[in-house]
Amino acid sequence: MKTNLTLSTPAQVETECLVVVALDRSTNKDKPEVSIETNDAAVKSAAREVISAGEASGKPFEATLIHHPAGVKAKRLLLLGGGKAKSFSAFDLRRLAGAAVRTLKSRGLRGFAFVAPQNSAQEDSVKAVVEGGFVGNFEADTYKSDRKDQRIDELTVVAAGDQNMLQQAIDTARVIGESQNFTRTLVNEPSNRMTPTMLADQAKRMAQEVGLKCEVYGTDKIIELKMGAFWSVAQGSDEPPALIILRYEPAGAPEKPVLGLVGKGITFDTGGISIKPADGMEKMKYDMAGGAAMLGAMRAIALLKPKIKVTAIVCATENMPSGKAQKPGDVQIAMSGKSIEIINTDAEGRLVLADGLFYARQLGCTHLVDAATLTGAVVVALGYVNAGIFANDDQMYERFRKAEDRAGEKFWRMPLDEEYKEVIRSGIADIVNSGGRWGGAITAAMFLKEFAEDTPWLHLDIAGTAWTEEAKPWIAKGPSGIAVRSLVEFVRDFGS
Ligand code: BES
Ligand code: MN
Ligand code: ZN
Numbered sequence: 001m002k003t004n005l006t007l008s009t010p011a012q013v014e015t016e017c018l019v020v021v022a023l024d025r026s027t028n029k030d031k032p033e034v035s036i037e038t039n040d041a042a043v044k045s046a047a048r049e050v051i052s053a054g055e056a057s058g059k060p061f062e063a064t065l066i067h068h069p070a071g072v073k074a075k076r077l078l079l080l081g082g083g084k085a086k087s088f089s090a091f092d093l094r095r096l097a098g099a100a101v102r103t104l105k106s107r108g109l110r111g112f113a114f115v116a117p118q119n120s121a122q123e124d125s126v127k128a129v130v131e132g133g134f135v136g137n138f139e140a141d142t143y144k145s146d147r148k149d150q151r152i153d154e155l156t157v158v159a160a161g162d163q164n165m166l167q168q169a170i171d172t173a174r175v176i177g178e179s180q181n182f183t184r185t186l187v188n189e190p191s192n193r194m195t196p197t198m199l200a201d202q203a204k205r206m207a208q209e210v211g212l213k214c215e216v217y218g219t220d221k222i223i224e225l226k227m228g229a230f231w232s233v234a235q236g237s238d239e240p241p242a243l244i245i246l247r248y249e250p251a252g253a254p255e256k257p258v259l260g261l262v263g264k265g266i267t268f269d270t271g272g273i274s275i276k277p278a279d280g281m282e283k284m285k286y287d288m289a290g291g292a293a294m295l296g297a298m299r300a301i302a303l304l305k306p307k308i309k310v311t312a313i314v315c316a317t318e319n320m321p322s323g324k325a326q327k328p329g330d331v332q333i334a335m336s337g338k339s340i341e342i343i344n345t346d347a348e349g350r351l352v353l354a355d356g357l358f359y360a361r362q363l364g365c366t367h368l369v370d371a372a373t374l375t376g377a378v379v380v381a382l383g384y385v386n387a388g389i390f391a392n393d394d395q396m397y398e399r400f401r402k403a404e405d406r407a408g409e410k411f412w413r414m415p416l417d418e419e420y421k422e423v424i425r426s427g428i429a430d431i432v433n434s435g436g437r438w439g440g441a442i443t444a445a446m447f448l449k450e451f452a453e454d455t456p457w458l459h460l461d462i463a464g465t466a467w468t469e470e471a472k473p474w475i476a477k478g479p480s481g482i483a484v485r486s487l488v489e490f491v492r493d494f495g496s
Helices: 041-052 090-106 122-137 163-188 196-210 219-224 228-234 281-286 289-304 349-362 376-382 394-407 418-424 440-452 484-494
Strands: 002-006 018-024 034-036 063-067 076-084 111-115 154-158 213-217 242-248 258-269 309-319 331-333 339-341 367-372 387-391 411-413 457-461
Touching: 002 122, 002 163, 018 041, 018 090, 034 041, 041 063, 041 076, 076 090, 090 111, 090 122, 122 154, 122 163, 163 196, 163 289, 163 484, 196 213, 196 242, 196 258, 196 289, 196 309, 213 219, 219 228, 228 309, 228 331, 228 349, 242 289, 258 281, 258 289, 258 349, 258 484, 289 309, 289 367, 289 484, 309 349, 349 367, 349 440, 367 484, 376 387, 376 440, 387 394, 387 440, 394 411, 394 457, 394 484, 418 440, 440 457
Parallel strands: 002 154, 018 076, 018 111, 111 154, 258 309, 258 367, 367 457, 387 411
Antiparallel strands: 018 034, 063 076, 213 242, 242 309, 331 339, 387 457
């Protein structure tokens, strides 16, 4: 999708469709008081009739299309409801831009112009519109032979202010939006088309394109490194595992900090010998979404060039039952030397991450972030709305909280009290790999904490948010690309 910037007055923009945000400025419930978010008198007057007729009320995602708007050069005017003016933010604007893309492409349009609401900071608005536009343009329909291939090819943002600053905001947003969609493309592939080897090939190809160092290790090296936890999962599959390492080391970056991004890359999770029920098992193709998020974030980082060293590690393997698979009761020695009693082979994500986190520290990472579709329990706790975040360092958490805010993604902090550790004690080894049902997202995080040790660390459990179960006005059903934007904002801030 091409992205353009124009500083013209909205009424002067020649386009298939001019999109303007309509907000409700009323303070009481009974009667909306609609305001069109532009200074342009011609656009306002073209919208007057549908507003006074009550057809446009400013309700969230309400779309009112006007053909041949009088006094406006655009062929159509789309009023897009943004809800109450009082609470309207860049978060809502991002989703509205996605909704504009989705409504207009379904009507066969290929291009349109979106007016950045004049009452909000223009740079932030322009960025939100472009990011949201890319999110809305993605479809997960690659394998449908009757797919319509309706896409928006050109998005113009109408804004006011310093041209260079605004253009820079557009360029940044485009990189972030495209990187999020890169992640979604990887996650969307079924496991027969995204084996660990294929995921590694995609990582290599991307690294080459954007200028990142990439190394991929297989079985021999994983065993040589004594990654006993990672290998215990991989040993059950006929597909070879892949340890994917990407390095971003810009000239002029300080020696420290070095940020480590560690992703869970289970390309299919059957549960292993502790096999999952058949119902819904097909969804476990997205169990590499954490790893894919790290790849997407690295792509954006390589292109945006913040002054900080970043290393990404993706532990990719299938989790399969077989004659070679590990069994409940087995004891494994992780790379760190800790012994782990496997009581549930379906708690495999924390095993591959245990070695991934430890290895990242060995490679010199001073700060760690991991992302994983780690637990069903986080879905029970937070549903599909918020992703879970855990931290052993308040300062690092605070920086991430600000980053997720700029990115328009939702994370909710969960606790890591020492008392939770009781349930992962083992009678025979240092630790068990499952703390059982209660507080399952937390005890999984407690397990990871054992391998992050005293390194400042954030853990993102994206099991409930990496896959959108139902299409929304702003996003298709399927992989969401959660965490990419927040990670990128976090790294950009860390490197400044
Ligand atoms: N990949 C799953 C977690 C998951 C569940 C992701 C639902 C996406 C949607 C993970 O490997 C898993 O199986 N976790 C178990 C852990 C349990 C055995 C301690 C779970 O959550 O049930
Ligand atoms: Mn599992
Ligand atoms: Zn899993």
